[in-house]
Amino acid sequence: MKKQYLLFIVLAGLLTFFCACKNETAYKTLIITGQNNHNWKASSPVLKQILDETGLFSSEIITTPDKGGDMKAFNPDFSKYKLVVIDYNGDSWSDKTNNAFVEYVRNGGGVVLYHAADNSFPSWKEYNEMSGLGGWGDRNQKDGPYVYYKNNQLVTDTSAGNGGSHGKRREFLVRTRITDHPITRGLPEAWLHGTDELYSQLRGPAKNMQILATAFADSAAGGGTMRDEPMLMAITFGKGRIFHTTMGHADEGGGPSMHCAGFIITLQRGAEWATTGEVTQKVPWDFPSSAGVVLRSDFKELTLEEAITNIGSYDIVKSTKNLSYLQNKIRSLAGDEQGLLKLEKMMVKVLTGKETTIEAKKLLLRELSWMGSDYSVPAIKALESDAELKDEAEFALSRLQTK
Amino acid sequence: MAKKSSRRDFVKRSAALVAGAFVLPQILPSSAFGMGRRIAPSDRIVMGSIGTGSQGMSNLKDFLKLKDAVQFVAVCDVDKLHLAVAKETVDLANKNSDCRTYDDYREFLEKEKLDAVSIALPDHWHGIIYSAAANKKLNVYGEKPICRTIKDGQTIVSSVKKNNIIWQTGSWQRSLTNFHRGAELAINGRAGKVKYIEVGLPDGNKGIGTPPVKPVPPELNWEMWLGPALKVPYRGVSHWDWRWILDYSGGQLTDWAGHHIDIANWGAGLEHTGPVEISGAGVYPVEGIFNVPVEYDFLCKYANGIEMRVANASRLPLGMGTTWHGDLGWVHVDRGDIISASDPKILNEVIGENETHLYKSENHWQNFVDCVRSGKPAIAPVEVAYRAISVALLGEIAMTTGQTIKWDPEKEEIIGNPRATRLLSRPYRQPWILPTV
Numbered sequence: 097m098k099k100q101y102l103l104f105i106v107l108a109g110l111l112t113f114f115c116a117c118k119n120e121t122a123y124k125t126l127i128i129t130g131q132n133n134h135n136w137k138a139s140s141p142v143l144k145q146i147l148d149e150t151g152l153f154s155s156e157i158i159t160t161p162d163k164g165g166d167m168k169a170f171n172p173d174f175s176k177y178k179l180v181v182i183d184y185n186g187d188s189w190s191d192k193t194n195n196a197f198v199e200y201v202r203n204g205g206g207v208v209l210y211h212a213a214d215n216s217f218p219s220w221k222e223y224n225e226m227s228g229l230g231g232w233g234d235r236n237q238k239d240g241p242y243v244y245y246k247n248n249q250l251v252t253d254t255s256a257g258n259g260g261s262h263g264k265r266r267e268f269l270v271r272t273r274i275t276d277h278p279i280t281r282g283l284p285e286a287w288l289h290g291t292d293e294l295y296s297q298l299r300g301p302a303k304n305m306q307i308l309a310t311a312f313a314d315s316a317a318g319g320g321t322m323r324d325e326p327m328l329m330a331i332t333f334g335k336g337r338i339f340h341t342t343m344g345h346a347d348e349g350g351g352p353s354m355h356c357a358g359f360i361i362t363l364q365r366g367a368e369w370a371t372t373g374e375v376t377q378k379v380p381w382d383f384p385s386s387a388g389v390v391l392r393s394d395f396k397e398l399t400l401e402e403a404i405t406n407i408g409s410y411d412i413v414k415s416t417k418n419l420s421y422l423q424n425k426i427r428s429l430a431g432d433e434q435g436l437l438k439l440e441k442m443m444v445k446v447l448t449g450k451e452t453t454i455e456a457k458k459l460l461l462r463e464l465s466w467m468g469s470d471y472s473v474p475a476i477k478a479l480e481s482d483a484e485l486k487d488e489a490e491f492a493l494s495r496l497q498t499k
Numbered sequence: 500m501a502k503k504s505s506r507r508d509f510v511k512r513s514a515a516l517v518a519g520a521f522v523l524p525q526i527l528p529s530s531a532f533g534m535g536r537r538i539a540p541s542d543r544i545v546m547g548s549i550g551t552g553s554q555g556m557s558n559l560k561d562f563l564k565l566k567d568a569v570q571f572v573a574v575c576d577v578d579k580l581h582l583a584v585a586k587e588t589v590d591l592a593n594k595n596s597d598c599r600t601y602d603d604y605r606e607f608l609e610k611e612k613l614d615a616v617s618i619a620l621p622d623h624w625h626g627i628i629y630s631a632a633a634n635k636k637l638n639v640y641g642e643k644p645i646c647r648t649i650k651d652g653q654t655i656v657s658s659v660k661k662n663n664i665i666w667q668t669g670s671w672q673r674s675l676t677n678f679h680r681g682a683e684l685a686i687n688g689r690a691g692k693v694k695y696i697e698v699g700l701p702d703g704n705k706g707i708g709t710p711p712v713k714p715v716p717p718e719l720n721w722e723m724w725l726g727p728a729l730k731v732p733y734r735g736v737s738h739w740d741w742r743w744i745l746d747y748s749g750g751q752l753t754d755w756a757g758h759h760i761d762i763a764n765w766g767a768g769l770e771h772t773g774p775v776e777i778s779g780a781g782v783y784p785v786e787g788i789f790n791v792p793v794e795y796d797f798l799c800k801y802a803n804g805i806e807m808r809v810a811n812a813s814r815l816p817l818g819m820g821t822t823w824h825g826d827l828g829w830v831h832v833d834r835g836d837i838i839s840a841s842d843p844k845i846l847n848e849v850i851g852e853n854e855t856h857l858y859k860s861e862n863h864w865q866n867f868v869d870c871v872r873s874g875k876p877a878i879a880p881v882e883v884a885y886r887a888i889s890v891a892l893l894g895e896i897a898m899t900t901g902q903t904i905k906w907d908p909e910k911e912e913i914i915g916n917p918r919a920t921r922l923l924s925r926p927y928r929q930p931w932i933l934p935t936v
Contacts, residue, residue: 284782382785384785385782385783385784385785385793385794386703386782386793386794387703387706387782387783387784387785387793387794388705388706388784388785388786388787390785390786412712412732413709413711413712414709415709415786416709416786416787416788416790417785417786420783420784420785420786423783424783426901427899427900427901428901430900430901430902431902458729462729465921465926466899466918466921466922467918487729487730487928487929488729490926490929491729491926491928494926495921495924495925495926496921498917498920498921498923498924
């Protein structure tokens with residue numbers, strides 16, 4: 097008993113040690129919220145989850161005093177953090193806090209500006225230089241030009257008018273404009289974003305700013321400018337880097353805009369770039385394409401094991417997302433015989449599983465028909481006698497035995 | 500007209516001779532009288548139609564415009580509503596109510612005595628029905644793409660050749676002036692020696708998610724619609740939208756290969772060969788029953804050094820259509836009578852007497868009818884159609900496997916890739932089999 101107890105102590109100690117290590121290597125991140133014309137109570141925990149999910153960040157949420165409260169009390173020590181995420185649109189901070197933040201960024205601190213953060217602080221000069229473009233708060237020509245794409249040309253438009261608008265919420269296509277930036281490297285040229293506000297007519301100093309992606313504000317949904325409006329921006333300020341995403345309007349629990357894999361992944365990549373200037377994260381398989389919106393139910397990337405297990409419970413009314421994952425995986429393993437065999441074994445395990453539905457078996461048999469090997473043959477032969485699976489089993493065997 | 504009545508007399512006489520032995524249908528094909536496959540110019544070609552949905556009806560109407568040349572006597576479809584509309588159209592043209600209807604092509608082919616048949620079906624049915632019609636020695640006007648798999652295509656080509664029938668593919672762009680002219684400029688080197696070709700086909704279709712399973716409407720024989728394809732529940736998706744589902748089609752890519760890839764081959768002398776290496780990538784939907792690639796982009800290398808890029812239009816500088824790039828410039832063609840060139844002077848070039856003159860047709864359906872009469876090959880013969888769709892099918896295999904595919908265009912085999920080789924054919928659901936040649 098004593099020995100086991102000792103072992104437990106040692107293991108617990110090791111575990112604590114590893115956890116501590118993990119936290120220490122992760123970039124300390126501060127998410128600032130507390131006032132917003134948006135549901136910050138919904139969005140800020142989602143932002144934290146999305147960032148911490150990568151293992152790169154260890155974030156904490158700090159809330160400012162309520163509207164009209166004493167801002168002197170809000171005095172975070174920015175120097176403790178590698179990244180500051182602004183989910184805030186409210187009262188001005190104290191001069192002392194403003195100055196500390198400007199110093200932090202000037203000295204190389206990373207910043208993520210999220211959605212309505214670009215509505216905030218219309219008269220704080222440095223903040224507007226960090227955001228590049230902003231909207232509302234009486235912003236107009238005095239604050240800088242409109243910047244957008246029109247007919248694939250970058251336009252800096254100094255005409256008079258208010259800054260900031262959006263039409264009805266809808267799904268929209270986001271187009272990558274700069275493909276060799278660390279944030280956008282490896283992303284598709286265009287991808288469909290989950291239902292969101294399409295921020296338009298932003299204007300600001302637009303200094304040291306690269307527009308990484310735009311979306312066309314058509315007029316079909318109302319309020320469209322018929323311009324390709326900036327969606328993702330990379331800005332530098334002093335030694336600091338700022339990633340500005342206009343997307344992610346939050347509903348309770350995040351809503352489709354925050355569940356969108358495109359929003360999540362660009363936020364994760366943008367945050368890493370703002371912190372280090374590089375992006376080490378691979379583009380996950382489920383990054384959306386122009387073919388359709390991809391929503392992550394719990395903000396996490398599906399693992400191969402999860403996808404294949406999920407296929408086992410497929411029936412004809414369910415999503416085929418897990419199958420698409422499997423097909424992508426097969427493609428990505430092209431030429432890797434060992435990897436394919438490992439995958440095939442996982443597929444056969446589900447194929448022969450007691451809980452696996454008939455419809456799931458049909459899907460698996462179709463894939464095995466071309467990617468499988470001799471390994472699959474006995475399991476498939478055993479299904480030939482099943483009246484419901486006879487056609488698919490014959491299909492698979494016939495193809496597997498093509499010479 | 501005098502000749503026409505003489506044929507009727509002939510029919511009457513023949514009928515009288517054999518009366519009592521069996522009852523003849525009212526209209527007999529000319530080929531039934533031991534005249535061989537040649538049909539006198541005065542005789543109308545007796546035709547039937549298998550598949551009378553949107554494209555089938557479109558072809559039927561184009562044939563009926565040639566009213567002195569053809570007479571339709573029978574139609575076949577697995578949808579009773581399609582069948583009723585087709586019969587009404589034929590009866591109106593014939594000013595009678597005699598058009599016979601079938602819901603099973605086997606019965607249609609068994610009972611009808613025809614000169615030619617117009618066939619427009621979902622691609623997964625092409626292998627079986629094109630071959631069966633050829634084996635019945637019927638001349639065929641068949642819709643593109645002529646096959647869903649390379650193996651289906653090989654069987655169709657062999658059946659057509661063995662039975663020595665006239666085949667016309669529905670690649671009707673060949674019978675339009677701008678495409679003919681563009682191909683002729685390209686093949687005669689007016690943009691220089693063709694080195695690189697771009698083929699832009701339509702961007703993909705938006706998905707519809709996963710519609711619920713529904714009762715099959717009473718007019719539709721769903722089992723027969725599926726035929727050799729694996730059985731799936733009916734979700735209200737059959738006619739037209741089959742082209743967004745991989746079981747029946749490869750999407751816009753395969754749907755349009757018989758147009759712009761066919762034209763590309765025509766102007767580059769690639770009609771009777773295929774690429775030796777194919778590589779590229781597609782963008783596939785993550786959700787829903789529509790699973791064809793919505794974006795696709797692949798490069799084919801030919802043994803003679805020519806390269807052909809096939810992609811959805813918005814990925815290409817000139818968008819839709821075919822562009823032949825030579826060492827002196829380029830020539831581009833597309834629908835809407837579009838023909839353009841790097842230098843407008845190219846477009847005024849005259850093709851000399853001793854240069855290559857491509858087959859000229861003014862009307863795709865008339866061309867078929869003329870060839871059925873003359874016994875000469877039509878403008879879009881079967882092996883040429885097979886080479887056009889092969890490019891798309893090999894591109895599809897490269898995108899499905901994520902691999903560079905090596906293809907032997909002589910032996911028509913994939914080299915050194917057993918998995919990709921399996922994708923050259925698709926097993927049929929019992930009891931369906933590909934007819935033997």
